[in-house]
Amino acid sequence: MSATTFLFTDIEGSTRLWEDYPAEMPSALEEHDQLLREIIEARGGLVFKTIGDGFCAAFAVADDALAASEEMQRRLRILVGDKRALRVRIALHSGVAEQRAGDYFGPPLNRVARLLAIGHGGQTLLSQATYALLSHTAGLRDLGMHRLRDLQEPEHVWQWGPQEFPKLRSLTLYDNNLPQQVTSFIGREKELSQVREHLQTARLLTVTGSGGCGKTRLTLQVATELLEQFSEGIWFVELAPLTDATLVELTVADVLGVRPVPGESLSKTLVKSLKEKKLLVILDNCEHVLRAVADLVELLLQGCSQVQILVSSREALGILGEKTYRVPSLSVPESTQLLVERASSHLPRFALTESNLSTITQLCEHLDGIPLAIELAAARVRSMPVEQLASRLDDRFRLLTGGSRTALPRQQTLRALIDWSYELLNAQEKLLLGRLCVFSGGWALDMAEKVCGTDGIEAWEVLDLLTALTDKSLVIYEEEEGGLGRYRLLETIRQYATEHLAASEELDRLRLRHRETVCLLAEEATTHLRGADQARWLQRFDQELENCRQAMGLPLPDPTHLGLRLALALNPYLVEMRGNLTEAILWLETKYPGAVAPPMNLAVQVLTYLGQAYWRRGDYAKARVHFEKALPLWKTLGDAPGFYRTLGGLANVIYYQGDYATAEPLYTEVLELSRQGGKPQDIARALNNSGLVAVGRGRHSEALALFEESLQLRRTLGDRLGQGTILGNLVDVYAELGRYDDAWQAAEESRIIGEEFSEPLMLGYAWLHIYRLARDEGDFARAEQAALKSLTLRHEVGERHGVLTSLAALMQLRIAEEKFVEATELLGATDTLRKEMDIQISPVMRDADARTRRTLREALPTEQFEHHYQHGSELPLSFWIKSVGTIST
Known part of the structure; x- marks a missing residue:
């Protein structure tokens, strides 16, 4: 070329x-x-x-x-x-x-x-x-x-x-010994700006971070941009090769051209020599000679008013006047750019394409955005396709070797990179680091104390040890919303720690302690999910979800059914709060019955919870089977709340199938039993369900009284999510009674609560209520957007009944817009879905359904109606999810 x-x-x-x-x-x-x-x-x-x-x-x-x-x-x-x-x-x-x-x-x-x-x-x-x-x-x-x-x-x-x-303005113009870089500097615009800004006010800045995160490269890049600011130059001192801390002063003096003076300490000579000079000294890789570096830096800062010092270390110096800056991992776009550029230097034909973009992104994420790890991976593309490379990352320490021969030994393999930090730890720090590998997705201090505070580490010692590991850049501490602190390991460090814990033969024991701790936390959290403190406990569930999955997913001995207890404790959160129906069902079916049959009190909960999840998902036949199996077991146990809650679940199934006549007496019985039981949460739920059947049978004034009583109970309990559900149900009642201002206020409140808690099922219903009000006011554009949002949310969580009602809403909108072809196809789609779910048209809706069919048949010639109806009924649900928002345009 x-x-x-x-x-x-x-x-x-x-x-x-x-x-x-x-x-x-x-x-x-x-x-x-x-x-x-x-x-x-x-x-x-x-x-x-x-x-x-x-x-x-x-x-x-x-x-x-x-x-x-x-x-x-x-x-x-x-x-x-x-x-x-x-x-x-x-x-x-x-x-x-x-x-x-x-x-x-x-x-x-x-x-x-x-x-x-x-x-x-x-x-x-x-x-x-x-x-x-x-x-x-x-x-x-x-x-x-x-x-x-x-x-x-x-x-x-x-x-x-x-x-x-x-x-x-080249580097040649300014005094310096900055090493020439053989590769380009990628990304880090934010980090460069922040480090430059810190150096405007701090005489000592220590750049910290895990091994291989790019501390040295970042400091060198900043230095080249600041050359004009230091009249006596910028001087780079590499301390990594030192094995004797007493050589720190001599190494610094050699770089700065300061000769020893007989009868005078070298540190004093350094101070005298630099006293009037305006320069920047970069001390690189200090973690293994930290005390000696701290002592020297302290002397230089006190005796040389114009000297600034930039340190790179896995641990801060810990002296007065020090400002620290932790280097984060590369972002995914930066990681991707780095991998592609470095890989193409090893294999010139390598390029980012649509087919490999997802794999490369995943690869960079799994390598935690650590630049050195990404560069080691890039070197492998000479002999291994990137897809195969990504699939082998579970064995990353054997895979990522063969770095540059000119690099420091610890930077030539991923294992050597972490070995360097690990060997600087004391015995207790090593022990805790190994134990922390049992966590997934991070942990709070109380969790670490309970899981790791055993055999060689007291619970009260965990905080100090965690702080030390954080200072040494092996553990990451992040303060989250509400001032709650949380710790985590990079995945590469976690895999390394797992190897060490497995070698000590206490891996399974720690995993069991982790499972027990997570289970007890989840069981406690579940009791708070419907109370005034629900926001805090919902956030805790969100934070610990990965730990719950880790604890349930490992094949460990489980004679006390901890895994099943955890799956049960997690179920209300997954089903009622997050709409994660598929996962809720998966964990219960995976853990039940297990190697050892669980006691009846656990088995019956599994049946009830599976019934609830299947009902939410719209698998009414399965839901009914599970509820009906559970009811006699609750009677045998003499557990009245368990019985009437399950009976309420069975009534829900029957109600959603459109058989209001059968559902109503069941709801009445549940309400009576709930009042006898005296638990406000159960009474509120039963009132809400009775209100629904009253709406279904056209008794809106009665429904209003039931919903309002339920809402008052929810407010007394401080149950915001429960309030959101009932407010949504009140929308249709207010609308039927002509109270549209109240209806709009209830719909907006319900939506706000759903967004506040990121609750997809509630949001799906809220948007459907907004659709109904906008449609009634003739605002078809707003109605369509609301219905589409409802459809998307409900499809994402697998709630088939919600998908059905959202498609039916869009069908009614198309009729109002006189788009009869699409409306007819949507009619075919909703009929097919209704048959699959075994749902009847409720009595109160039969006249409206008949009018809909008559309108469409009158709007289209018979052959056209039959053709489009059949076409709509044969299209897969996925077609409607993707297409319904664009067809109307």
Whole structure:
């Protein structure tokens, strides 16, 4: 492939110009853009990108690119405000780059961008590669060799024209010993900005983070951007190779060119030498010689007023005046960019495509966004497809080896990277780190104390040990909403810790302690889910869900049925609060009956809870079977609340199947038994259900009284979610009674509560009620959006009855809009779904249903009606979920 010459431009000081001349800059910039584009295209160039106010252009011939730059500088006479001219710097570099999707990629683009960065407004710079391609070189000045930021090889720089400019702003201009980087720096814009900002106010900044997270690379990148600020330079001191802490002072002195003075301590000599100097010292990889570094830094800060120190370490120094900054993992887009760029350097044909995007994203997520781990993975693409690489990450410590031979030994394999940190721990810290692997999705302090506070670690010692592991960047601490602190391990650290715990032969014992602790927490949380403190306990359930899954999912001995108890405790949260019906059913069916048959008091709960989940999902036949099996067992146990709650569940099934006559006496019995039982929560639930059947039978005034009594009980209990459910049910009653203001208020309150708690079932119903009110007011656009939101939410949680009612709502809307073809197809779809679920048309709805069918038959010729009805009934449900929102448009 032949070389392309790239021409990059940039307006010097444009940020300040925008601040000083906000009114004049738009027209000046428009004139600038028009002129540059005209010149580039006239000279045969292609503008393939603009970045801010700069142009990126490609030329097949280097002479054309130079001619374009000459013409730009000659014709750029654009004034802003009080005769301040736009000063444009230009850079040219030639090389072979990959062209893809209208853009260019490869090292030549990095080099021309770095060349542009060292120039001044009005100056045109050329690389040696471009100079060599020119047919004439008259008028070019040799500016010598210069080191460019992030690039290993220096560049021989040339300038077009005789003008005099200040010295180029290359690394060569400033005193430093910053190592040249052989690869490009990717992402981290936020982190770079934050570190620079910290260094404006702090004389000592320690950048911390786990091994391989990119601390050194980040500090070096910041340093190259700050060279102009330190008149005596920036000096990088690598401490990783040291095995003797007493050598720290000597190593620093060697780098700074300070010679020992006989009869004087080296630290004192360092202070004397640096006392009046303005410089930045970077101390890299300090965690293994922390005390010696802290002592020296303290002396330098006290004795040298203009010296600033930037430290990278897995642990902070812990001295007065220190500011710390923890380097986070790379974001998924940054991780993906890093992997693709590094992989293509090992395998040039490697590229990001639609087919591998998902795999690469997953790979980067599983590697926790750790740059070194991603680079080790990228090196593997030479011999392994990325899909296979991703599938083998459970064995990441054997897989991710073979780093650069020039890297430090601990950076050549993923295991060596973590070994380095692990060996710096004391015995108790190692023991706790191993035990923490049993958690999944993080943990709170109380959980760690209960699970890990045993055999060698007292519960009261856990906090101090966790703090130490956090300080050493092996555990991550995050403060969540409400001031609650939570800890977690990166997955790579968790796998490493699991290996060590397994080697100690206490893995299964700790997993059982974890299961017991999680089970007891879930059982306690469930008792609070319908009370005034439900928001806090719902948040705790959200936080501990991964721990619950971990505890239930492992094949451990379970003679006391902890796994089943946990599945039961988790069920109300999954079914009633999160609408996660499939998972709720899965755990109960997985854990029941188990290797050892559970006692009757657990078995009957399984039957009842399965009945509830199947009812919610719309599997009415299965729900009825489970409820009917459970009822006699509750009687045998003499558990009245268990019996009438299950009877209420059976009544719900019958009611939802449209048999109101059979459901009503069952609801009446449940309400009587609930009042006898005296539990407000049960009474509120029974009142609500009796209100539903009253609505179904057209007795709206009676339903209003039942719902309002239920709502008052829920408010007394502080049960916000229960209030949201009843408010939703009140909407239709208020509407039927002509109280539309009350109906709208109830619908909005229900929606707000659903959003407050992220409860999808309640939100689905709330949006359906909003649909009904908007439709009645003739606001079809709002009604359609509400119905579509309801349909989407209910489909996502697998609530088939909700899907049915949402599709039926859309059918009625299409009839109102006189879109009879789609309405007929939706009629066919709802009839099919109703048959699958064994649902009858309720008596109160039969007249309305008959009117709907008559309207559609009268609107379409018989053959058309039959065709579209049949077509709709044969289409899969997935078609309607995807298409119903777009057909109407």
